[in-house]
Amino acid sequence: MRHEGKTEARLERIRGAVIPRRHNARTIAALTSNPGCGRRAVLDAAGVDKDGLAGRVGYPAGFGQSPFAIVRGNVFEKQVKADGCTELLRLLRDQLGLDLGPASYRDLGASGELAAGAPGEAGLDARHAASVEALTEAARDAAADPSAGGAVFDHPLLRLDVAGQEVSLEPDLVAVQPGGVCHIVEIKSFPVIDGQADGEKVAAAAIQAAVYVLALRRLLGRAEAVAHEVVLVCPKDFSNTPVATKVDVRRQLLILEHQLARLTRIDSLLDALPDDLRLDLAVDGAGAPVLDAAALTTALGQLAARYAPGCLSTCELAFFCRHEATGRTATLGIGVREELGGVETVADALGLAHGTRAPDDDQAEAAAMLRTTARVYAEVLASLPAPSRPGPAPLEGGP
Ligand code: SF4
Structure with a gap:
């Protein structure tokens, strides 16, 4: 995420001497589910580790996947993407009728051609620039010559303006169909059993994929250049056999655009905060926290929250905020x-x-x-x- 110099310096002071957590499609989706919450907006903008913060103030969230699920998900993703996405191209053609023909494959990600590039923000900038160039060119060329094959881009890096911040986003894949229509493809590790998947997980995947659709539409400058149906690839039943499904995200796109337009700009939220506000989770040389739990709790109390029961499934600070809102x-x-x-x-x-x-x-x-x-x-x-x-x-x- 990038801010103006003054805003960036202020957010750094709030976060302290720790590496910032980046916004991603999941945090944007969660932000838009409670757009009136200034606390979450400031913490996410500053890149504060909300999970760590919740633990430090005595209300650990227990969010996130188990290490076993992460490893299983990575193995499945690798399998779907193997040999230049051969398996994925077959699924798109046979199961969804999306024939990309003799499609080209290009990895724009950390494991791909930019792996040896500049680290940190400079590396992200290079990857974003390469993604913009490659996706714009592919969509234009495919539209100009529908008889040519399509293209698959692995690990592209998109950007989206969220309340005045430029947030980097990493969809799994973008497939460009002959004719120029692009499709967001997400590889998920939750299973489809007897043709049914967990509704909550599909809903979360749909809103995250909608974030990518919106970012890609803004990049290409044409809504019709990106399909409103995203492709989810999941393991079938209890095996590692992949199955592809289209999910219509038009409703999610409407919600997302509406909520993003309503988000308060981060500058105005920061202007209302005390200048000495700190939520530094760093530890000193002896391993002692720079700020103790009481100081962090007091600082959190200075950020206006807007607790709702939905926070329990979307925000790491939910137990803290629920306790704070007792009786309200x-x-x-x-x-x-x-x-x-x-x-x-x-x-x-x-x-x-x-x-x-x-x-x-x-x-x-x-x-x-x-x-x-x-x-x-x-x-x-x-x-x-x-x-x-x-x-x-x-x-x-x-x-
Ligand atoms: S849990 Fe707290 S910080 Fe998170 S969105 Fe809800 S009210 Fe805001």
Whole structure:
């Protein structure tokens, strides 16, 4: 990610002397699932290791794949990409009707032709420049001569502007069809069993692939140059046999574009923060943390969060933020938060419902709804025969 010099210096001060974590398609997808959360926006922009931070403040997330799953995923990916993606080209042709003909293969990634290039940001810049040139040229040439074969690009590096930051993205593959239409291809290690895959994993893969589609469309300057159907390649049943599926990501693209347009620019978030804010996870020469848990917790508290239950599946800091939001109506879900606009705590909501608390002007509508709900609930409860009424659960082992 690249920022203006002043912003970059500020983010570096927040992150301290540790290597920054980079945004990727997964973090962008998560960011757009909670676009109002300034805490996540600042931490991601600064490249703070949220997983490490959650552990240091006492709320470890337990996110991520097991080492076994990572190794299995790498082996599967290698198998699909072997011999210039021979297996992938066969799957595209036989299972999806996408015939790329005698397609060329080019590896733009760290294991490919730029492996010996410059390290760090310079290396990424070189890989991005090579990707831009190669993909633009291939899409143009394939459109100009539909009789020529297609092309497959391994490890391309795309970039996308996210709230004023340029984020580097690494799709697995881009396939260019004769005629010039490009397809994002993602190789996933979750299985397709009897034609069905885990819905949550497919949804996560679809929104991440949509991030790549959007980045490639912006690179090529034409939406129609990149298919809205992405290709997922997964292991079939309990074997290592690959199976390819098309997933339509038009809905995800709409959500993504809408949410990205709503994200607050990082500069305005930083302007509202104290100048001495630090979330440095570094350790000193003796292995002691530069900042202890109390200092990190205080610093986190200065970043405005917007906890919602969905955070539990998308953000490493979810347990910390959920604990912090205890007793607040936001913990009951986005629907409740929207219905109870202006009523911040569960205690306030109960007070308004039972008439023991007078509403402010901006709470009048929510208070009327809460009173009606409490009255209807009490009436329904009173009309139930005594044994049906909800009461305290019997104690285990009781009479
Ligand atoms: S868990 Fe916390 S930091 Fe992460 S998105 Fe939710 S509110 Fe924001």
